[in-house]
Amino acid sequence: MDIEEILDRIYSLPQASKIRLKQAVTEVSYPKNFILMEGSKVIPYVYFIKKGMVRAYAAAEDRDITFWFGKEGEPVVSMKSYVEKRPGYEYIELLEDCILYRIETESLTDLYQEDIHIANWGRRFAEKELVKTEELIISRQFKTAAECYRDLIRDKPDLLQRVQLGHIASYLGITQVTLSRIRAEMK
Structure with missing residues (x-):
């Protein structure tokens, strides 16, 4: 999935803002079984899946507990690292060879300060992640x-x-x- 399509799914940006945001994006590839994020570490990136499948899990004493799957077009983010710059709790494992778009959180924060349209995009990004989490919690309870x-x-x-x-x-x-x-x- 193309980065423009992914960005537009979150929030439509004016062309100049979209170009600025795209300039902060790097494409990276990792093999199946690669651990993209490790619990107890600050993750300085936000990723979007161009190609592949990932899972998020928490490591328990005797097993891993999977709580999310992501595929093409979806963001991969440790919200605790993104919002608070503190270590997250989740691990992200690639279930397939993956091509990802990566944005440094610090660069993104700078763009939020410089461009109100990108700041609004970031707000919508965080809101959508919150809604997904809320839906997951509610489905697990009921x-x-x-x-x-x-x-x-x-x-x-x-x-x-x-x-x-x-x-x-x-x-x-x-x-x-x-x-x-x-x-x-x-x-």
Whole structure:
């Protein structure tokens, strides 16, 4: 997915502002299984996925708990690092070879100070991330694992071909055996 399309999905910018923002973007590539972000570290970048699939997880004592999947066009950000410049808690693992667009948080902050349109773009970016987090929390509180699975395959149908079932089960907070039962009941 092209960077202009990704930027426009967040907030439409005047051409001059879009050019300034695009000049701060670097394209980077990393292989499958690469850990893009590590918990307890300040992450000085915001990424957008041009090509590939990633997962966010928290490391528990005996296992990883997946709480988010990202694919083409989506941002990858440690909000704690982005907002507070403090270490985040999440790990981001690439589930496929990925091409990403990267923006240094410091450069982005400078652009917010210099260009009101880019500042508004940044506000919309943060708002959209907040809404996604809110939706995730609410779905976890009020929906069963089967309902969350149905939502997942409705909203991201390609996930089943691109993500290991173990990661999907972790995301749903269930075992792979329970996930297999849910899948069998849905057929």
